[in-house]
Amino acid sequence: MANLDAGNGDWLRWSDDAPLTSETGDDRDRATLKVVNECSKPLHVQWVTAGGKLRNRRRVAPGKGRYAILDNSVKNEHTEGTLVGDAFVIYAGLDDTPPETLEALDTAEIVGFLACTGKDPARPRVVTVADAGFFSGLVGAKTLVASHTVGAAPTEEDTKPLHPYVYKRETACGIIIDVDDRCYERGERVRAFVADCEAAAKRLPKNAVAAIRDAGCRIVVHEETGKWTHMCYHPRQGQSWLRDQGFDENLAGCVQLYRLDDYAGDRGLWGQGGSIVHELSHAYHDCYLRDGHGNKFIGRRYDRAVHAERLYDAVRVKGPQSKPRDAAERRLLFLRQTACGCMGRVDGVARRHYAATNAAEFFAELSTAYLCRDDEDYNKWEPHNQRQLWQFDPETCKLLERVWDDGEALDDDCADEPPPPPPRSLCCRVLRWGAVPSVGAESARRLIV
Ligand SMILES: [Zn+2]
Incomplete structure (x- = not known):
């Protein structure tokens, strides 16, 4: 003690x-x-x-x-x-x-x-x-x-069931969207959300949409849910957590938008439906890949790319996260913006990619980039689209190609991943991504892009 x-x-x-x-x-x-x-x-x-x-x-x-x-x-x-x-x-x-x-x-x-x-x-x-x-x-x-x-x-207030929701049912490319009827008081938000779901589903291969739909995955939309904010995917094994929070345990295996206004507020940081592609990718990972979120191929690639190759320590991100947080970051950003320009666009402070959080977020984030096959800056985080991902992290791109395009569930009899590529040479591009081995994590994160 x-x-x-x-x-x-x-x-x-x-x-x-x-x-x-x-x-x-x-x-x-x-x-x-x-x-x-x-x-x-x-x-x-x-x-x-x-x-x-x-x-x-x-x-x-x-x-x-x-x-x-x-x-x-x-x-x-x-x-x-x-x-x-x-x-x-x-x-x-x-x-x-x-x-x-x-x-x-x-x-x-x-x-x-x-x-x-x-x-x-x-x-x-x-x-x-x-x-x-x-x-x-x-x-x-x-x-x-x-x-x-x-x-x-927890108080009685914390443990009592949340609002007894009444839903209206919408669909997008066959995926069910259950919308809390309070959302229709400002119905234009619902129409925009459903249109974004359609745009998101169209980014996914048809067999993936069918797999998600057949697994019973729905998208459930709320006007508000008390303290909960933004959107998430509830894993299929998540019933006890849902029960403990006062939610319907049938939300396990579904995407839940806790508060529609959150979505309306930041949807512009992605291409149309980008954050929904992220959540549907979680569903595909959980429902279709062998061992779900524990799939060892995804886990192994996450470990290599994030912890060994340190590819995602410092990348460009759209929105408020790229704003300098203190005087030192403001100074560094100013210096970069007035420098020779060899660093490409300089529009904010580089941050650690959300993909570095864990293997599930790694798969969902990079799938969002992978599934954008045009040159749009689609995902909020860089790499924003498939072309950039092929340049930046080809090994992950190859894995995602097998998962999404070849329709493989990554069973044990699939060929194993190749060994990691040799370290890349020092150049502006590498510096920009903060992938130089001698650069510490903290200083790498402070690089400006
Ligand atoms: Zn996520």
Whole structure:
């Protein structure tokens, strides 16, 4: 308990380094664990089974330092719906090799083991990990420290079912769109959305639209849903999360637009229907590819392109995310804009691509670019279209060609991916993408395009 705030021990079992393992039994209460990463390196949260195996690793991005992503595309926290008595370990290190046993944690920097206790299980346990600062220089001292608080229990308001929606049914290329009838008070937004869905569906190959439709994927549109904003795809296995949030669990496997005004407000950042292509790509990934979002071909390419080749550390993005956030960025942008012009268009600050978030977003983002076969700046993030993607990341393009155009489900008997290409030579183009190996992640992200 040395690293925890005094007085909260009853809410959480905690051990600095002696392993805790999970309890068993199906009749345990539900609990919520939230890990906030305020330190300067990535953390991992992993479930420790009753048998001492490590499963279900989750990465928690750092909240500061050179690896932090500050464009709001990645959260520095992870919330885990769990059961009282389930044990977890929080550690730094082993970024490329997820450990499967407690012994494999030997070379990791362990922050601690923890398990929620039975005390007031409805209140979320919040563990915040920070750099130890000055004291970390002492021999044997930990460089990461954890503190613990307990959040408020959900109120009746939080848990009661949301508005009993009444839907009107629309379709776009055979895909069902269920629209909350309140949206029709300003019906022009619905008509624009349905037209965008049609434009999006036309970007997809016909067999992909059929696969999405046959899997039962609908698009569900709401006027508002309380605290929820923007649009997402709910994975087919997501029923329990939906239930916990007060949503209909039949939304699993569907696209949900939480608030129509959000869509109307930022649809111009993509070509027509671009953000819907993104969500339909999630559906195709989940429903059609072998092992869904766990498909190893997509996962492997994501790891190489994002973590090994660092292709997506700093790219151009349309909209407010490209605006300079401080005086240093404003100065750098001004210098770039007045320089010789060899860097191409200079219209904002380069940011870490949303595709770098995880394998699912990688597939959805780059599919949105891939499925634009003309020269339009279609996706919000660069590469914006297929031609640019072929130039910038041909290996991913080849994989997407197999997925979308060859209609392969990427089964095990498909040919494996080729080895990664050799590093590219130094030139303006490479600099612009921040892909030079000697450039640190933070400085690469600050390059201006
Ligand atoms: Zn997404």
